[in-house]
Amino acid sequence: MPTSSIRQLPKTEMILPGTRSCAGCGLMLTYRHALKALDEGKTIVAVPASCMTVLHGVYPITPVKVVCINNPFAATGASATGIVAGLRATGKTGYTVVAFAGDGGTYDIGIQALSGALERGTDFIYVCYDNEGYMNTGTQRSSASPVGAVTSTTPILAKLQHKKDMVRIVEAHNLPYIATASPSFPFDLYDKFKFAKDVKGPRYIEVHAACPPGWGFPNKDLVKMGKLAVETGIHALFEISEGKFRLTSRSLALAEKGRKKTVADYVKGQTRFRKISAENLSRLQDFTDKRWNDLLERHFKDNP
């Protein structure tokens, strides 16, 4: 796995000024670096109803220099399968098909189509940009929302359940490549997309895409918030290539030396956690620690 620096990143911008995403959008930054890693003119993006639809702009104008096929909310995995099959049937070669769905379109309504596509071995990259809620419709709860988060459908008690472990569900499908990434670590993200591009079969990349309006933090703090998520272990950076697990980037550094920050450091900067009880904070810390320890154990087992 190469490690790129800012000097290796292509200068070409695939997203022009004028997107309709919110200021400080984690998805926007993710998309920018992901598209740099993919081939210009040879990438077809499948997008369900989501913030990405909004980012792509309103007909007839789009600020994104990539072929985009919008599809219904539940259909991303199936639409991508159809694109791959259609290209093959008509002899159009050299394309990379990339699905970009949010956590709602992945963890919830889209999980059946995603599971079908992964099981069939569809040759595509599926990206879940996880902003931990239905941000496009106004911050409703999704099964990716963390415990203790106030959402517009958990407005009084805050979310009572832990986040679904989507990566483990995906891994049960035996993919050749799975990765997590964060736009706060753009070189790591870029490298993972670049690597995934040349892998055959279904690939899954889960990006933790912080959302200033949905989470309640200042737009300017996007990168900081993403970093905190990694440094607290809320979102660990890793990849699983042909079953072999390894932590990457800041998560790798944390594993080798350094100290994980506490979840309290992360939640205090976000208004969505304004109602978090001591009990839920402790539940979130325990959940995070257990998962982090599992990942550490797995990392050192696979990389002795």
Place this chain on the structure above:
Amino acid sequence: MGRIEIITANTAAALAAKLCRVQVISAYPITPQTPVTEELAEMVENGSLKAEYITVESEHSALASVVAASQVGARVFTATSANGLLYMHEMLHWAAGSRVPIVMACVNRGVGAPWTILNDQQDTVSQRDTGWIQIYCRNSQEVLDSVIQAYRVAERIQIPIMVCYDGFILSHTSTPVDVPSQEEVDGFLPPLEDRSGMDGHTLMNVNPLILSDPRPDPEGRLMPGYMEFRYRLQQDILESVNEIKSADEEFSAIFGRSWGASVWTYRMDDAEHAMVSMGSLASECTLAADQLRNEGVKAGVVGVRVYRPFPRVEMVESLAGLKTVTFFEKDVSYGYQGALAMDAKAAMYDSEHRPLISSYIVGLGGRDVRPDQLAQATLKCVGGETKHCWLDVRDL
């Protein structure tokens, strides 16, 4: 040259798809459609059909994947029935709105709950407002021929078409079918013209967010709004009657068989009384008409082949001036009446000589319908008694 084979309508549909050289097939099994998916899967696996076969996990995904495959330029096929079709409902709208030339075999079956696997037409009739053209077939030969014609029409006007036929009555019943040769079909149906624009250079945002009002593009050209897209779809479906008619005429010149355009008639030349129906039930009405003729009643049949676009002009031409018209249909628009009857009556509103009209809901969930029942019901109307009710339903 073609050859006569003794096959079911399901086999006829699968063979037609093969003869049309479909490139991507995606389908989820459901009774009574299942043999269509199985036979096509076998053709792809044994190499007799060069196509991509996608084994999907649901009907929603089946239609989603063929929509996407069509959007990148492939000729696609799928098939379904009943609740499977309803599970596609969102995608039906999506396919028509995407203006993709999908052809789908719909094997008519009653809708659950409660469960039935047997035939009626509630499934497809309840999807009439999704922007698809709907063809209802009276026998297996028409199924085969209609699938071939449907590709021709769909690809010319970029509107998806469902070819509907009755479950078990046709889908699982073997009858002689003239299966044309590949050369004959190739002569009728040219390869799909690639309008996808997927050339590695053209950038597209397909089916993006669109406002109701027209907006200028970066060059200042005014582009349609959502409402103009919808208007165009409506206009093109209305005008598709011409394409459907010319496809049938050209088909007839090559294959020697014509199914008429939107409406077909039986013994209507001197008829005073008509029975109106769709699918195999309309075929059965012809037996009832023969029976009535034997009894001295001048009866005939008007069969509706294309239900959407609704054949308004043809219906008025066929029915105006008759003494009575009796509708028989295997669907109901709950809270009102049979959908075909109410559509036809709306079409008749402007005609000067409106006949006496009766309408019957019959054969739901596979209840047997006999020609003599159809004749008896027609005779009631002939006798001046108009009814809007269910035939052979028992008040328990």
